[in-house]
Every structure is written in C-alpha cells, then in structure tokens.
Amino acid sequence: xxxxxxxxxxxxxxxxxxxxxxxxxxxxxxxxxxxxxxxxxxxxxxxxxxxxxxxxxxxxxxxxxxxxxxxxxxxxxxxxxxxxxxxxxxxxxxxxxxxxxxxxxxxxxxxxxxxxxxxxxxxxxxxxxxxxxxxxxxxxxxxxxxxxxxxxxxxxxxxxxxxxxxxxxxxxxxxxxxxxxxx
Amino acid sequence: xxxxxxxxxxxxxxxxxxxxxxxxxxxxxxxxxxxxxxxxxxxxxxxxxxxxxxxxxxxxxxxxxxxxxxxxxxxxxxxxxxxxxxxxxxxxxxxxxxxxxxxxxxxxxxxxxxxxxxxxxxxxxxxxxxxxxxxxxxxxxxxxxxxxxxxxxxxxxxxxxxxxxxxxxxxxxxxxxxxxxxxxxxxxxxxxxxxxxxxxxxxxxxxxxxxxxxxxxxxxxxxxxxxxxxxxxxxxxxxxxxxxxxxxxxxxxxxxxxxxxxxxxxxxxxxxxxxxxxxxxxxxxxxxxxxxxxxxxxxxxxxxxxxxxxxxxxxxxxxxxxxxxxxxxxxxxxxxxxxxxxxxxxxxxxxxxxxxxxxxxxxxxxxxxxxxxxxxxxxxxxxxxxxxxxxxxxxxxxxxxxxxxxxxxxxxxxxxxxxxxxxxxxxxxxxxxxxxxxxxxxxxxxxxxxxxxxxxxxxxxxxxxxxxxxxxxxxxxxxxxxxxxxxxxxxxxxxxxxxxxxxxxxxxxxxxxxxxxxxxxxxxxxxxxxxxxxxxxxxxxxxxxxxxx
Numbered sequence: 001x002x003x004x005x006x007x008x009x010x011x012x013x014x015x016x017x018x019x020x021x022x023x024x025x026x027x028x029x030x031x032x033x034x035x036x037x038x039x040x041x042x043x044x045x046x047x048x049x050x051x052x053x054x055x056x057x058x059x060x061x062x063x064x065x066x067x068x069x070x071x072x073x074x075x076x077x078x079x080x081x082x083x084x085x086x087x088x089x090x091x092x093x094x095x096x097x098x099x100x101x102x103x104x105x106x107x108x109x110x111x112x113x114x115x116x117x118x119x120x121x122x123x124x125x126x127x128x129x130x131x132x133x134x135x136x137x138x139x140x141x142x143x144x145x146x147x148x149x150x151x152x153x154x155x156x157x158x159x160x161x162x163x164x165x166x167x168x169x170x171x172x173x174x175x176x177x178x179x180x181x182x183x
Numbered sequence: 184x185x186x187x188x189x190x191x192x193x194x195x196x197x198x199x200x201x202x203x204x205x206x207x208x209x210x211x212x213x214x215x216x217x218x219x220x221x222x223x224x225x226x227x228x229x230x231x232x233x234x235x236x237x238x239x240x241x242x243x244x245x246x247x248x249x250x251x252x253x254x255x256x257x258x259x260x261x262x263x264x265x266x267x268x269x270x271x272x273x274x275x276x277x278x279x280x281x282x283x284x285x286x287x288x289x290x291x292x293x294x295x296x297x298x299x300x301x302x303x304x305x306x307x308x309x310x311x312x313x314x315x316x317x318x319x320x321x322x323x324x325x326x327x328x329x330x331x332x333x334x335x336x337x338x339x340x341x342x343x344x345x346x347x348x349x350x351x352x353x354x355x356x357x358x359x360x361x362x363x364x365x366x367x368x369x370x371x372x373x374x375x376x377x378x379x380x381x382x383x384x385x386x387x388x389x390x391x392x393x394x395x396x397x398x399x400x401x402x403x404x405x406x407x408x409x410x411x412x413x414x415x416x417x418x419x420x421x422x423x424x425x426x427x428x429x430x431x432x433x434x435x436x437x438x439x440x441x442x443x444x445x446x447x448x449x450x451x452x453x454x455x456x457x458x459x460x461x462x463x464x465x466x467x468x469x470x471x472x473x474x475x476x477x478x479x480x481x482x483x484x485x486x487x488x489x490x491x492x493x494x495x496x497x498x499x500x501x502x503x504x505x506x507x508x509x510x511x512x513x514x515x516x517x518x519x520x521x522x523x524x525x526x527x528x529x530x531x532x533x534x535x536x537x538x539x540x541x542x543x544x545x546x547x548x549x550x551x552x553x554x555x556x557x558x559x560x561x562x563x564x565x566x567x568x569x570x571x572x573x574x575x576x577x578x579x580x581x582x583x584x585x586x587x588x589x590x591x592x593x594x595x596x597x598x599x600x601x602x603x604x605x606x607x608x609x610x611x612x613x614x615x616x617x618x619x620x621x622x623x624x625x626x627x628x629x630x631x632x633x634x635x636x637x638x639x640x641x642x643x644x645x646x647x648x649x650x651x652x653x654x655x656x657x658x659x660x661x662x663x664x665x666x667x668x669x670x671x672x673x674x675x676x677x678x679x680x681x682x683x684x685x686x687x688x689x690x691x692x693x694x695x696x697x698x699x700x701x702x703x704x705x706x707x708x709x710x711x712x713x714x715x716x717x718x719x720x721x722x723x724x725x726x727x728x729x730x731x732x
Binding site for chain 2: 057058059060062064066083121124128137138141142144145146147149150158159161162163164166167168169170171172173174175176177178180
C-alpha cells in the first residue's frame with residue numbers, strides 16, 4: 001500500500017484532536033440541513049469551482065454519479081475548516097502551481113473548470129505525482145466513500161457504487177461461496 | 184460508581200483500563216479489595232460507538248493520535264528519531280483499551296511457545312529466552328478467560344493446538360466466503376484449516392446478545408456488546424461490587440516511591456489537566472507494552488535514577504511487535520466480505536519454527552477482509568491498477584465485494600536494541616517526554632515473513648483467485664498494534680524486569696501486567712495477556728490477604 005498515504009491497517013497520517021472530529025461532524029450536520037447548497041467557510045468560490053473540477057475527474061460521473069454529485073467539495077471545505085486546518089496551504093499553493101501548468105499546456109484557457117474533459121485529464125496527468133494532487137485525491141476518496149454526515153457521499157452515492165450497505169444486521173450466507181452447498 | 188478520595192489509601196491502583204487492567208479491576212474488587220483504575224482515554228459507551236470510518240480509522244477515534252500523544256521512531260540507535268508520517272505503534276485509548284476496538288482474534292499459545300530457547304537454541308543477534316512459566320501453569324487460566332469473557336471456537340479442530348481442559352464456551356461464528364475459499368484451498372494443499380477462535384459471541388451468553396454480523400469489528404466498538412471487550416464483560420462486574428472506581432481521562436505521569444523503596448501511589452493529570460496524587464498500597468501497571476515502560480522511565484527519582492524497576496537497564500528493551508504481510512486476491516463472484524467478523528478460518532501448519540527452513544520463525548495464516556469503503560478505495564486495488572478516473576472508479580465498484588485477504592501472523596524475535604525510551608527533545612500535549620521507538624526486525628523475522636508470503640500466494644492461487652498480489656510496500660507493516668516484551672518476565676533479576684507473578688524485581692509492591700511481560704511473541708497475544716492477568720490477580724489477592732505485598 002505504499003502507493004497511497006496509508007498503511008496495512010489503513011491508517012492515514014492525519015492526527016487531529018477529538019474535538020476536531022466532533023466539530024467536523026457538527027459542521028457537516030448543519031451544512032446538510034441548509035438548502036440551497038451550504039456556504040463554503042474556507043474555500044473561495046472560484047477555488048471551490050476549480051477543485052471541484054479536479055475532483056470530478058478523479059471520480060467522474062459516467063453511468064453512475066461522481067464526485068461533484070456526491071458533494072465532495074463540501075467535505076473538502078469542512079476538512080480544511082476542522083481536522084485538516086493545517087493543510088490549507090497545500091491547496092492554495094497547489095492550485096497556483098496547477099493554474100500555471102494549465103496556462104502552459106492550454107495558453108488560451110481561462111480556468112480548470114472551463115477546460116474540456118480530455119484537457120482536464122491531461123492536466124491532472126501532468127500533476128498526479130504532486131503532494132497537492134495526492135491530497136485532493138485522498139480528500140475526494142474520503143468524501144465519496146466516508147460517512148455522509150461529513151458532507152460528501154450524498155445519498156450514499158459512493159456506497160451504492162461499491163455495493164456497501166451500512167446496516168447493523170446481516171444474516172448468513174453473506175456471499176456467493178458460503179451460499180454454495182458443501183462440496 | 185464508588186468514588187474514593189485521592190488521599191484515601193486504596194488497596195490497589197491499576198493504571199490502564201484495557202485488556203489486562205479491566206480483568207485486574209474485576210478480580211481484585213470481587214475478592215474484596217478497594218481499587219482505583221486510571222485510564223488516559225475517555226469512557227465511551229455503546230451509545231457512543233458509530234460506524235464511522237473517518238472518525239475511527241482516519242482520525243484515530245479510539246487510538247493514540249500523533250498530534251496529541253506523539254511518538255518518534257528510528258530504525259537503530261545510531262539515528263535521530265523523528266515523528267513518522269504514519270503511526271509506528273498504535274494502542275487503544277479508552278475504558279476497555281484495545282479490547283474495545285480489536286479484531287478479536289483469540290488464540291492460545293502453544294506449549295512449545297514457553298520454551299523456545301530450550302527447543303531451538305539461541306539465535307544470533309536475538310535475546311530468545313524461555314518463559315519462567317509453562318503452558319500447564321496457564322491452562323486453567325486460559326479456560327477461565329475463555330469462559331468469563333465468552334470466546335467462540337471449535338476445540339480439536341486445530342490438530343496442532345495444545346491440550347485444553349474444556350472446549351470453547353461457544354461454537355464458531357458462521358463461515359464467510361473467504362473462509363470457504365480458504366478451507367478448500369488449504370485442504371487441497373494438504374493443510375489443516377480450522378474456525379478462527381474469536382472473542383465475539385456466536386450465541387447469547389451471560390446476558391449479552393450474539394453477533395449481528397454488521398462487519399464493524401476491527402477499529403470499532405461493538406454497539407451490541409457481542410465483542411467480549413473488558414468494557415462489555417468484566418468492567419461492569421467490577422463496578423457493581425461498589426469497590427471499583429474507574430477514572431477516565433486520567434493520564435498518569437509518575438509513580439511515586441517512599442524512602443523504603445516502595446511505591447505509594449501515582450500522580451496523574453485529570454480531565455482538566457490538574458495534577459492529582461492517588462495514594463495506594465500497591466500499584467499495578469497495565470498500560471500496554473509501550474506506555475508501561477514509558478511510565479516507569481518517567482518515574483525516575485533519586486533512589487531510582489534510571490527509572491522505576493530499572494536497576495538492570497532492561498525496562499523498555501526487547502520490544503516485539505506483530506509481524507506478517509497481507510496478500511490480496513479477487514474472485515469471480517461476490518464475496519461481500521464487508522459483512523460479519525473479519526476472519527473465519529485460519530491455519531497453524533507453519534506456526535512452529537522448523538530449523539530446516541534455515542531461519543528461526545513461524546506463524547499462522549488467516550483468511551479475512553479488513554477493508555472498509557474508504558480504506559478499500561485508497562488501498563484495495565492491485566499495484567498496477569489506475570489511481571483515479573473512470574477506469575479506477577469501475578474497478579473499485581467491481582472489486583470491493585470480490586476481494587479477500589490472507590494475513591500472516593508471524594513470530595518476532597526480541598532484540599536488545601529494539602526499545603521504548605523517552606525522546607530527549609519532543610514533548611506531548613501535557614508537556615511529558617514523548618515516547619521514542621527504536622525498532623528493526625531481526626533478519627530471521629524478515630526471512631520468515633517472506634517464507635509465509637510465499638505460502639499465502641500459494642493458498643490464494645489454490646483458492647482460484649483471478650488475480651493475487653502481495654502487499655509489501657514501505658508502510659505495509661505499520662502501525663503495529665501488538666506491543667510486547669518491554670518489561671520481560673523471568674526468574675533472573677539480571678535478565679528480566681518482573682518475576683513469574685508480575686512483581687517487579689526491584690519494588691515489592693509494584694506489578695506490571697500487560698503485553699510488556701511476554702517473553703516471546705507469536706501471532707495473537709490478547710488471549711495470553713488476559714490469561715496472565717487472571718493468573719496475576721489470583722496471586723495478588725492471595726498475597727494481599729497474607730499481607731505479603
């Protein structure tokens with residue numbers, strides 16, 4: 001698992017205080033209750049639009065919904081307001097570098113969000129080894145597959161994709177092979 | 184719950200309310216003694232537990248957090264230790280300790296585990312030693328542990344297991360698809376699979392309900408009390424005696440001694456970070472194999488300049504940890520492994536070291552799935568898979584319910600240079616010296632893990648995996664959850680820290696009961712740690728009644 005910031009027991013190198021966990025949940029609870037879309041507390045609207053465009057290529061909408069539809073950007077905003085406060089600069093600096101890369105690759109373009117999908121993919125391929133991309137990818141995955149109360153995984157879009165049901169009770173047989181008659 | 188004043192001298196002060204401390208509390212209070220238990224973590228109840236992977240795994244909701252209680256790591260003494268990117272060690276941090284969030288694998292040791300040195304001889308570069316006790320000394324307590332806590336398994340199903348005076352109190356939990364595939368494959372290879380013994384109830388037992396197969400065992404607390412944590416089992420009994428006070432959010436910084444060289448109690452920070460001194464006739468430290476030596480080293484005084492119980496300098500040395508890699512595989516049909524307990528089948532065919540292999544070591548291999556949705560999406564695909572985009576998304580969607588894992592549970596040799604010590608520079612959030620971990624596996628441990636990895640790949644292939652791959656990346660082995668051997672048990676006061684009943688050689692009324700006592704490390708230690716606690720408590724109560732502490 002060396003290719004991701006994770007370990008055998010699947011532990012990320014995030015180390016906030018317990019209070020930050022509660023804050024993140026409360027933050028997101030409030031966000032979920034408010035309609036229309038919750039206000040962003042850390043990211044500027046233009047930044048959010050660009051990061052959302054990146055997340056939407058990390059987990060694109062195809063025959064099933066993707067990062068944008070799951071509300072990933074709201075999770076990222078909450079994370080930067082709570083347990084990942086110290087990672088704000090990675091976003092600010094990373095986005096700046098990525099914009100420079102965009103301008104170099106596509107001189108007539110105005111923003112990441114306005115690029116064609118194929119251009120967005122090319123841009124991300126150019127930055128996929130950076131700490132910035134690694135963090136956006138990690139946050140996008142946390143948002144998409146984590147508990148919806150943190151603001152992402154809206155309508156359990158992520159869990160539906162993989163066939164995970166959050167229940168307190170299952171009965172055997174659980175899968176195909178334990179349902180088969182004994183050989 | 185009973186409350187004691189700090190200036191009241193209680194019979195026993197137990198430090199750490201975990202796997203061992205919970206048992207000490209129950210045994211000593213039901214024997215009629217007054218007990219205060221200090222626990223550095225909070226008192227979480229079943230209503231506080233959630234199926235929240237971000238809280239429990241990503242944000243270390245039930246375990247040590249590098250930001251709040253940091254540790255540093257170095258591979259050898261010649262390096263300067265640094266705070267690692269990933270936790271190197273991990274321990275439970277709440278009432279019930281690691282027994283609340285552990286996977287609940289519950290293996291007894293083999294008879295031969297207690298005399299490895301006599302059987303296999305010395306290993307160069309390692310401090311292999313015999314235990315001062317035998318399996319026969321522990322067997323009655325193994326039986327008591329399984330009965331009191333509630334363990335599910337099938338006696339006799341493992342042809343290699345040591346003798347037992349009684350069968351498991353509960354039958355095995357239902358087999359999962361990973362267990363069925365593993366069983367077929369290992370039998371085909373001439374091996375001997377058996378139902379994994381688990382400290383999880385397969386049927387209602389002593390007022391607790393059976394497992395509902397929700398799948399959230401490893402890293403999570405059980406909402407229905409089917410996992411046999413000390414929180415769900417012995418701690419409520421201790422509290423009901425009216426003689427036990429559990430003090431959560433109480434972080435011990437020093438064990439105090441008097442001019443006679445006896446301990447008098449301990450100073451801790453309460454929830455408001457105020458210092459409190461609790462008086463006690465006897466102190467029992469059950470703070471795990473990393474925090475126990477750290478506390479002894481922090482308890483240095485004029486009389487004990489190198490730390491408490493450390494006249495021979497061995498406190499913190501001989502650190503042993505869990506070892507063994509994972510192999511993952513994908514299958515044609517859905518396994519739905521996220522449901523129910525993590526592991527249902529295991530083999531012990533390679534458990535015993537065999538000199539013919541050319542190195543010291545052995546271990547068990549089990550079939551399991553210990554991913555949840557986030558961790559799977561970050562780390563569940565083969566190394567040659569894409570990392571993002573449409574194709575990645577499709578693979579995650581297809582593989583989550585078609586993947587299983589084989590995990591090796593391997594021996595770890597004790598080496599003097601592997602240790603827990605106090606970091607000379609870094610402090611924790613309370614201003615106390617951070618823990619410094621110095622650790623590197625013995626070359627035989629490395630050879631053994633590779634040997635087992637080959638066996639795991641053979642089994643995965645024999646199981647019919649469409650694709651199988653080993654997970655041997657840089658961080659594949661961390662964080663380590665089994666923290667063992669750092670206050671080793673022995674008869675000789677020159678080569679060990681505690682005696683055969685866990686009394687420190689240096690201080691007559693100071694006892695250490697947890698993973699730090701273990702002399703050797705193979706595979707799954709919790710069952711043995713808790714069994715040692717029952718035995719130690721039995722002895723302590725007898726000694727206290729005879730005024731012999």
